Amino acid sequence: MPNTQKNNSFYITTPIYYVNGTPHIGHIYTSLAADILARFHKLCGKNVFFLTGTDEHGLKNQQVAEIEGIPTLDYCTRVSDQFRAALPDFNIHPDRFIRTTEDDHKKAAQALWQMMENNGFIYKDYYKGWYDVREESYVNEEDTTALENGDRIASDNGHILTWMEEESYFFKLSAFEEKLLDLYEKNPNLLKPDYRRNEVIQFIKSGLRDFSISRTSFSWGIPVPGDEKHVMYVWVDALTNYLTALGFPNTESDHFKQFWGSAEHLLGKDILRFHAVYWPAMLMAADIDMPQKIFAHGWLLSDGKKMGKSSGNALDPYHLKETYGLDPLRYCLMREVSFGRDSTLGSEALIARVNSELANDFGNLIQRSCSMIYKNCDAKIPTPGHFTPEDQTLLDQAYGLFDHVKGEIDHYRFHKALELISQLVSNGNKYIDAQAPWALRKTDIKRMETVLYVIVEIIRIAAILLQPVIPETAKNILQQIGVLTETSDDVISFDTLSSRDAIRAGTAILKPTPKFQKVEIEADSA
Numbered sequence: 001m002p003n004t005q006k007n008n009s010f011y012i013t014t015p016i017y018y019v020n021g022t023p024h025i026g027h028i029y030t031s032l033a034a035d036i037l038a039r040f041h042k043l044c045g046k047n048v049f050f051l052t053g054t055d056e057h058g059l060k061n062q063q064v065a066e067i068e069g070i071p072t073l074d075y076c077t078r079v080s081d082q083f084r085a086a087l088p089d090f091n092i093h094p095d096r097f098i099r100t101t102e103d104d105h106k107k108a109a110q111a112l113w114q115m116m117e118n119n120g121f122i123y124k125d126y127y128k129g130w131y132d133v134r135e136e137s138y139v140n141e142e143d144t145t146a147l148e149n150g151d152r153i154a155s156d157n158g159h160i161l162t163w164m165e166e167e168s169y170f171f172k173l174s175a176f177e178e179k180l181l182d183l184y185e186k187n188p189n190l191l192k193p194d195y196r197r198n199e200v201i202q203f204i205k206s207g208l209r210d211f212s213i214s215r216t217s218f219s220w221g222i223p224v225p226g227d228e229k230h231v232m233y234v235w236v237d238a239l240t241n242y243l244t245a246l247g248f249p250n251t252e253s254d255h256f257k258q259f260w261g262s263a264e265h266l267l268g269k270d271i272l273r274f275h276a277v278y279w280p281a282m283l284m285a286a287d288i289d290m291p292q293k294i295f296a297h298g299w300l301l302s303d304g305k306k307m308g309k310s311s312g313n314a315l316d317p318y319h320l321k322e323t324y325g326l327d328p329l330r331y332c333l334m335r336e337v338s339f340g341r342d343s344t345l346g347s348e349a350l351i352a353r354v355n356s357e358l359a360n361d362f363g364n365l366i367q368r369s370c371s372m373i374y375k376n377c378d379a380k381i382p383t384p385g386h387f388t389p390e391d392q393t394l395l396d397q398a399y400g401l402f403d404h405v406k407g408e409i410d411h412y413r414f415h416k417a418l419e420l421i422s423q424l425v426s427n428g429n430k431y432i433d434a435q436a437p438w439a440l441r442k443t444d445i446k447r448m449e450t451v452l453y454v455i456v457e458i459i460r461i462a463a464i465l466l467q468p469v470i471p472e473t474a475k476n477i478l479q480q481i482g483v484l485t486e487t488s489d490d491v492i493s494f495d496t497l498s499s500r501d502a503i504r505a506g507t508a509i510l511k512p513t514p515k516f517q518k519v520e521i522e523a524d525s526a
């Protein structure tokens, strides 16, 4: 059943975001990682499909809309539009922004339900229990605490619970214990990082219970096929979005066939169980192939707690963008954080990263070399002479870098990939300091030209590799050194990262302008 089909496609998804709050840096973080992966794989020559969107059903949206006195869909549209509009502000460009209130999604969710039911994995029974409206899930009695006033709260998050008794459809998750364990054993790369995989395996081994997948207590949801007084449990509805976007239930379409086999789901660790237990079981129940990868990243923290709406501690992404600049922010979010782990985004660390790695290291390397070429080489890339072993070592590092960077990106180790590129830039600075082309200008012009040529080649490779992360700045740098024309809005494929496409002598460069601004603010004002 697991799909091993390899093709030249890459399908990347983010979680679809709840519309119970405006986008914060945590949402941008996941979508940004997906955007970077999408851009990276496109530059590798793959066909890419990048999906994100909003998750709009469930009791809480119905309640908020009632309080506001507006139709629930209007409320959802308002917030969904904020999520949609935020993406381009961070240069994030999905191929589809899906809403679970769209018709094709409703059809897809009903079709999936029907397939699971036809295969005998859905049955009707009664559900009684404590319900967490904000989380849209029942809470086991042992995970609740009674308050003096008679209310009960969820022990882990303190949400006040509602007692619910309802006729409900159930999904036979208990039938999938062995199958899921087998799936994870046979596909060690399906769920990453490994420590999350281990957690999930332990959870499955502890026993899986059937779970309720329909509600009759409210109506804001997708009707259960054939029994319209029930609406689907929001997670069954929401997870299906990954199929909807490819045209499901038409699994014979070229679009579906092209992309489903390459699906990679990116998500925060908070929703790992839904993606790593429920979702694969649902797919098995409907005889649908597995995705290629499920990757759970860590949280951005503030004061040791997950940044989020409920804690009110989430950084405003627009403020961060204003403070650091968009590309530096994109760079830092991926460079500062080890993607699987939790991380605190400290302003001091961000400032240090922007100022040292981008402005000082990369910015100065570009500025120093391009200024010299502009002034001393008639603003054209000089013709290099014979390469010395020092030249060749640096060039070889640059030409060999793609494979290493790709190895890191394939494992979602963005910070490592960026570290590798930053090491090349740093070696470029050491090289320029050691070779001192400014001194060679007086003693050995040919050698100066060779050194400047080598440096521009390092800049070219670093800028091409950085395109997915800092797209605007990388374009600007590539225009600066004449790899892109001044007005071009193009990208440069990773095919050109070898010596075969080395920069041509005689290429005109632009008058150098600073590429990165230093951040000059008080450390605690970010």
Ligand code: MSP
Residues within 6 Å of the ligand: 014, 015, 016, 017, 018, 019, 025, 026, 027, 029, 030, 055, 238, 239, 240, 241, 266, 267, 268, 269, 270, 271, 298, 299, 300, 301, 306, 307, 308
């Ligand atoms: N609607 C569900 C997902 C359904 S997917 C079929 C949901 N939505 S959410 O709005 O709560 O978004 C959750 C996702 O936002 C997390 O999985 C994570 O990707 C991202 N993040 C929200 N806060 C975050 C942090 N503080 N840090 C990192 N990512 C965070 O759950």
